[in-house]
Amino acid sequence: MSKRYLYIETYGCQMNEYDSDRIRTALDMEATDDPQKADVVIINTCAIREKADQKALSSLGKFKHLKSRKPNVLVGVAGCVAQLYGDKLLDKVPHLDFVLGPRAIPRVSQLISQVENSRRRSIETSFDIEEVFEVEPYHEEGKVTGFVSIQQGCNKMCTYCIVPYVRGKEINRPIHHILREAKNLVRKGVKEITLIGQTVNSWKMDGYKFGDLLKMMADIEGLIRIRFTTSYPRDVTKKMIESIKGTREICHHIHLPVQSGSNSVLTTMKRTYTREWYIDTLNRLRDSIPDMAISTDIIIGFPAETEEDFDDTMKLLDEVQFDSAFSFKYSPRPGTPAAQLADQVPSHVATGRLAELQEFQREITSKKNLRRVGQIEEVLIEGESKNDRNWLSGRTTHNRIVNIPGTNDLRGKIIRASITEGFQNSLRGVLIENI
C-alpha cells in the first residue's frame, strides 16, 4: 500500500500539541508540512478564548480550494472547538469531512475509515470512551524534552472556563500507564519530562497522590528533570511540597494560576480560595524551597471587575513578584456561567487594564532576569537556538531560557553557565563546565 500523508495544524496549549502527536500515532501516516501533499488534513483547535476559537475556524477556510481540487483529501477538525460546536461545524463548513472531540482521539482511525467507506461526513465527540489514555503520542527522535499526560478533563468548574464542557470531567490516568510512557520516552533519549493535566496536582489514583507520583517519576533511571503543569492552588499539599524539596530531579518552578488579586472576583470566578490563602500557599512553598520560581495566569476584565478589584490584582503582582505571568482579557465562552453575568466590563476598559498590568509584569520579569547576571546556572541544553545555529538553547530549573555559544554535542547535557546578560524573555551566558 502506498504511503499516506497527514497534515496537522495545532492551535492552543501544550495539551493540544500532545493531542496532535497522539493523532499522529493513532493514524500511522507519514507527517507532512505541506498540506498540498496530504491525504488527511486535521485542524486541532482550542476554544479557551474566542480569538483562539475564531483563528482555528478561519484556518479551516484555507482548505476549501484544496478540497475542490483534490476531492479525495479528507479535512477534519479536532479538539475543543470540534467538541463545542459539533455537527454545527458540518453545516457551516461544506468542505469539512469529520469532527473529532478531544476525548475521542483513540477513535480517529475508525472515524476516518467510516468516512472513506460510507462516503458520508461523520462526527465522533463522545465522552464515554474507555480507551481514553490508550494512544501515546508520536515522539520525534532526538528530542531532549517530552510531555506525559496524567489527566484528562477538569472538575473545578471555574465560572469563566470552557474546559469541563469540552474536555469532560476529570479522569486520572493509571500510574502504570504514566510510568510506562515516561520510561519509553527516556529510552528514546528524553532527559526532561513535563507531566501535564488541567489541574495536574489534583491527580490521585489507587491511594497514591501527586506527591507520590513525583517521587516515582524521579526513580526512572536516566530521567534527570521533571516538571509539571498546570497546578491548582487549592491542591498544593504539604506532601507535594516535601516531594519537590526532597527530590533532586524535580525542577524548582511551579505554574500556579491566581487569575485575580481581588477576593470578590475570585468568589465570582468560583476559584475556591482567597487572595490571602493564595499568598499563604506561596509562602509555604517559598519557606520550604526558597528559590522556587513562580509563574501565573491572570484574567483581566472579568464581569463586574472594578478599578479597585484591578488595583488589588496590581498590588498582588507587586507583593508576590512572579517570575513571569500570562495575562488575558476575559473572553465570554458559550454555556459558561460567567458569560451570563449582566455586568460585563467594556472591552476598551479591559484592554487598558491589561496593557497596564502587562507593562508592570514585564518590568518585574526583566528585573528578575537581570538579577541572574553574574550567577552560575545549571542548564539542560535542548538543542540549537532557533535563530542562530552557533548558539545553544536550554532551560534552568526555574524555567528560564538560557542561550550560550556552543555546538550541538552538548544537547541533552546539563552544563554550568555563567550568566552574562538578562533580557525580557531569556538569559545569555557562557559555558563554564559540562556536568
Ligand code: SAM
Ligand atoms: N486549567 C488551568 C486553570 O485554569 O487553572 C488552565 C486552563 S487554560 C488552558 C489557561 C488559562 O487561560 C487559564 O489559567 C486562564 O487564565 C485563561 N482562561 C481560561 N478561560 C478564559 C476565558 N474565558 N477568558 C480569558 N482567559 C481565560
